[in-house]
Amino acid sequence: MKIELKKIIPNYEAFLPLLQLIEQNNGKAMLIGGAVIDGINKIEIKDVDIEVYGLGYEEICKLLEQLNLPSNVVGKAFGVLKTVIQDIEIDLSVPRRENKIGIGHKGFAVELDASMTPKEAGKRRDLTINSMYLNMHTEELVDPFNGLRDLQNGILRATDEKTFIEDPLRVLRIMQLLPRKGTIVEKETIILCQKMVEEFCELPAERVFAEWEKLLLKADKPSMGLLFMRDCGWLKHFPELNDLIGSPQNPIWHPEGDVWVHTCMVIDQAAKLRNQLPNNDWRLAYMFGALLHDVGKPSTTTPDLKAHGHDAAGVPIAENFMKRMTSNKSLIEKVITIVGLHMRPGQLFNSGAKEPAWKRLHNKCRLDVLGWQSKADSAGRTGRNVLNDRHETSEMCFELFQKFGEKEITPLVQGKDLIVLGLKPSKEFGIILAKCYELQLEGEKKEAILLKIENNTI
Template sequence: MENSQNTRHTIFEEEAFQRLLKEIEQNNGTAMLIGGAVIDNINGLEVKDIDIEVYGLSYVQLVELIEGLDMNCNLVGKSFGVIKTVIANFEIDMSIPRRENKVGIGHKGFTVELDAKMTPKEAGKRRDLTINSTYLNLHTGELVDPYNGLADLEKGILRATNEHTFIEDPLRVLRIMQLLPRKGKLVAKETLEICKKMVEFFSELQAERIFVEWEKLLLKAERPSIGLEFLKASGWLKHFPELQNLVGCPQNPIWHPEGDVWVHTCMVIDNAAKLRDLVPEDWRLTYMFGALLHDIGKPSTTTPELTANGHDVAGIPLAETFMKRITNNKSLIERVSTIVGLHMRAGQLFNSKAKESAWKRLHNKCRLDILGWQSKADSAGRTGRNVMLDKHGASEKCFELFKEFGKKEIQRVILGRDLIALGLKPSEKFGVILDDCYKKQLDGASREEILLNLKNASLK
């Protein structure tokens, strides 16, 4: 054991939290901070998710204790010995140490046995990695490290806490995918070998669990490519064939001196992560998935001459297939597929010095600022480029016009009521006429000019 630095969250200073700790201690219990919060505390980071394991008290005793303090006591995780409470508007998960035995397929195929008499070493055996098997005694500030997780943390090594319990949940492989670029530097050799042996267990995972790990990789990692390379090294990339097909897919070295499409994609996704905070929050995940999948159409369109004309369009159905396997969020799927299909357009319009009308039509399909960030990350995804320092004309044009166009599609200046005001009677032709008016508007005609043409046409 060793002493930890002060916990970094104001919640620990709340009077209600201190009362809770005192009550647990007076009832011969011990509250241990567990999970990623311990690592964040050691690294001097603010603790964001608070999970506390209480030793020496039964589940019933802990419930009665919390209720006796007039605190919120949500028993939503009762079967796993978990209680959710709230202090100063912050949700805290509290639990009793437990054993888990796998008896079936999937994350629900476990029997759970609560045991208040367990030690941290016994309870930690079921945790995925040694760095997550460390504990912080909230009463004394002592760190409990039964599996040498602190040494692994210092060296940046992700190591399975216990081989036999690790293989019981294949999601742990994907957890390594997203944790490696965030918490470590390398995966222990023996743990990597275990992951390789678990490749065929992928089918046990539900789509929503897979999605959560991808979301963490894309939104939290500074270099998501490290997670992608782990998938490749562990053999798990086979379960994402759209990405696996990028490996070894050649590119013209004149335009892509960095190597194959896989290397390029890894560079692009890291660029996108550097720009991520500049993208509107409600578009970030879309943007990151778009960067990940932007070139998945290249393997099917690359010719012996190393051209890949049409790879943008070819990537649309592949992006849809990839996304549908991990989520049923229709809006996200549609947005990501749209970015994949349009990721070349900004550059094409800029290089051809296209008229503003063409940019308006592009903006109507996808916000220009999003396509600007995508184009910038893509352009810098090659040897000798710097996404933070290099200027990119196509992206700058996107940002410039986005300020003018706004967030939504270009609004129509001619509506059905305008046609009626001109004396036209509502009919099936209204739609055709309005569409024609909109085309003229996008081409630069003013509302007055369009109405005048309509009036003259109606008089003929």
């Protein structure tokens, strides 16, 4: 199989001097990783990873010097160096062997060997679909482990049983790759993952977070990753989600089933909407919010299947979930705010609340974000499609967001206004300003509020 590189690599001609120099020095440049899959699917490549055969690490560095290309040797211990061609970042690496000698992702002895074949080097790769190579000189696909067949059949399969189990992060990689690159995980590979359950503790939080981030921001159907985690036994490490399984709901409102089923549906609906969010920070918070929005239900659901207060109860639970994998305070705050307020738009809409109540909610969280969350939550039921369904609560959120703006509503009356009225700064200022702000939210104009202060009727 041949793949025309000029059709998938931006500014491919700029790569030719490097490829020609590698070939002139008896080396061979092989495109590896997800870029090969993108090439097969005729998708433009964003990440260019090249494994160079027949040349040592220092030799590759010298070739870059000849071409006046920058080189970053930060990954020297793993035989990796970085360069840039036409604003495209490139990872160049030497084939290597990795032998497990300790725990964690750093517990490997690395041996560089430029004489290795792609088949030998490919054994250390996680899945067969990631063990394909593209010869950048001949544009021929090199597929020593039948990765193309598995890719075409949607199968995620461990490349090598022995090397696969050496890195527990590979289980989480399958979690996020399954909905993006496949449809099923091969049975023997699931068994391998089950055997690695207790090795989760070896993984640093930042690497766990990175895989969740990919699942939530890149997968069209994140529930596939969640179901895989359940099937391989790894969901036990995320008890906030594991507890949702079997947690009952009122079938009148939730005919789809328990809280777990509902959450899986909501997260898939949210994925269809995430690009509506203003930026990546909010998109990720939104997706984590959708994932965790009902984690308070197991502890609040009564025998008659009511779960009053589950939104507030879910806040500390969601916070614990997030803190175990990230120290990003801004993200955590956004997520728990969404979880704690996800019921509020529906409550305000159904009660016919006036604008002041919506303004108070807007001051706690952007109404557009809560609108998208409410829309995904509502569509997380059997037979619903968030792209087609009209959701009046969300429409109200969007309408008022346009009216109120992005930021919290600015107080009309400030301390300097009180001083102009002759009041002296004191502890009472805060109380007075808070009352002024409440009047403002109720619709009072600044002049009327100041008049009440003057008349001492506030």
